[in-house]
Amino acid sequence: MPVVREFTLPDLGEGLTGAEVVRWMVEVGEVIAVDQPVVEVETAKAVVEVPCPYGGVVTARFGEVGQEVPVGAPLVTVAVAPGHVSEDGPAPEVERPLVGYGVAETRRAGRRRVAPGGSAPALPVAPVAVAAPAPVAAPVPVTASPEVKTPTVLAVISPLVRRIAREHGLDLAGVPGSGPDGLITRRDVERAIERAAPAEAEVPRGTDDELVPLRGLRRTVAEKLTRSHREIPAATCWVDADATELMALRAQLNQLPGPKVSVLALLARICLAGLERFPELNSSVEGDAVRRHRAVHLGFAAQGQRGLLVPVVREAQLLGTERLSVELARLTEAARAGSLGPAELTGGTFTLNNYGVFGVDGSTPILNHPEAAMLGVGRIAPKPWVHEGQLAVRQVTQLSFTFDHRVCDGGTAGGFLRFVADCVERPGTLLRGL
Numbered sequence: 001m002p003v004v005r006e007f008t009l010p011d012l013g014e015g016l017t018g019a020e021v022v023r024w025m026v027e028v029g030e031v032i033a034v035d036q037p038v039v040e041v042e043t044a045k046a047v048v049e050v051p052c053p054y055g056g057v058v059t060a061r062f063g064e065v066g067q068e069v070p071v072g073a074p075l076v077t078v079a080v081a082p083g084h085v086s087e088d089g090p091a092p093e094v095e096r097p098l099v100g101y102g103v104a105e106t107r108r109a110g111r112r113r114v115a116p117g118g119s120a121p122a123l124p125v126a127p128v129a130v131a132a133p134a135p136v137a138a139p140v141p142v143t144a145s146p147e148v149k150t151p152t153v154l155a156v157i158s159p160l161v162r163r164i165a166r167e168h169g170l171d172l173a174g175v176p177g178s179g180p181d182g183l184i185t186r187r188d189v190e191r192a193i194e195r196a197a198p199a200e201a202e203v204p205r206g207t208d209d210e211l212v213p214l215r216g217l218r219r220t221v222a223e224k225l226t227r228s229h230r231e232i233p234a235a236t237c238w239v240d241a242d243a244t245e246l247m248a249l250r251a252q253l254n255q256l257p258g259p260k261v262s263v264l265a266l267l268a269r270i271c272l273a274g275l276e277r278f279p280e281l282n283s284s285v286e287g288d289a290v291r292r293h294r295a296v297h298l299g300f301a302a303q304g305q306r307g308l309l310v311p312v313v314r315e316a317q318l319l320g321t322e323r324l325s326v327e328l329a330r331l332t333e334a335a336r337a338g339s340l341g342p343a344e345l346t347g348g349t350f351t352l353n354n355y356g357v358f359g360v361d362g363s364t365p366i367l368n369h370p371e372a373a374m375l376g377v378g379r380i381a382p383k384p385w386v387h388e389g390q391l392a393v394r395q396v397t398q399l400s401f402t403f404d405h406r407v408c409d410g411g412t413a414g415g416f417l418r419f420v421a422d423c424v425e426r427p428g429t430l431l432r433g434l
Contacts, residue, residue: 237401259326272296
């Protein structure tokens with residue numbers, strides 16, 4: 001007799017309490033392999049595929065698309081054939097599929113359904129027709145088909161391409177691929193969306209207001225900012241700085257061989273030097289005490305597919321300017337592609353917010369709870385400036401510094417901001433601390 005195993009939603013990290021079902025990757029009656037992804041869920045941090053540790057026949061699914069499933073609640077039940085399961089779980093000799101780039105599509109091509117009264121081809125885990133046990137929640141009803149159905153295999157590897165198509169309601173089966181072997185690329189999907197746009201514009205739209213629920217990342221951001229505004233007595237100070245020499249230094253560095261250095265990397269390097277001089281700003285309040293962090297886990301604001309994200313550079317104080325620039329560029333690209341993992345979005349101790357990329361001069365941001373400080377940088381633009389006693393056109397930026405008034409007084413915050421401004425105006429100031 002087969003053994004029915006229940007697979008529950010695991011804790012996906014950082015104490016998350018639940019996740020929203022984005023897409024089911026298997027159906028009831030389907031034969032799956034060990035560690036095959038069965039569902040795509042969206043947590044407060046990222047969209048991830050959840051693999052099932054059991055191989056066999058899926059007998060039930062729990063949760064509709066768009067429904068939030070709490071950690072520990074059942075996701076699927078799997079009928080595992082005798083000889084492929086032990087008291088502690090699947091036997092180690094069961095063949096496991098390779099996990100890597102494009103494997104999800106390869107596995108999908110190998111899916112098989114078990115028809116009533118029929119048998120499935122030989123697999124590492126033998127399928128056995130069983131009746132689903134009484135589940136805790138009602139499983140998704142599935143009508144059995146008397147014929148074996150072969151799922152359509154789409155030539156799509158990138159999860160980003162699939163996500164863009166899903167967000168625009170685009171059926172990938174009708175999109176011709178321009179890549180190798182008919183691979184559907186992001187540009188193919190964008191072209192298909194552009195072609196469908198005029199037809200959508202002709203659809204009459206109602207005048208009723210739309211009520212959009214706060215879910216996933218948006219809800220987490222709302223809760224975190226509300227808590228920060230409620231609990232932290234934040235104050236902000238700001239100063240204008242002449243960034244002409246900083247921009248000239250960047251141009252000189254980028255003439256040398258090696259990775260290109262971004263303005264964000266130079267500003268990050270300046271912040272790290274400032275935190276070494278004012279370590280009380282790299283801290284957080286815990287109850288009636290202040291925790292001063294030894295390492296600087298530098299967060300920075302980046303715009304991604306899911307909205308504004310704050311990727312974190314771990315142990316940033318150990319990185320030189322070039323390595324900082326490479327890591328910042330990698331995390332920025334991952335944010336745009338929507339491929340950041342939970343570990344890359346949590347644990348920051350100080351945040352650098354370059355809102356100048358949006359073309360604005362200043363801001364008074366809300367602190368990223370539980371951090372105690374955030375440096376904001378406005379756009380760098382040509383403005384009239386008194387330089388060496390003469391009126392001249394210089395590259396000027398506004399620096400704003402928001403801090404938790406519980407961890408320091410205005411003198412410390414002002415000292416940090418003045419140090420940063422001095423380094424922006426005279427980058428050679430950094431050499432004193434080397």
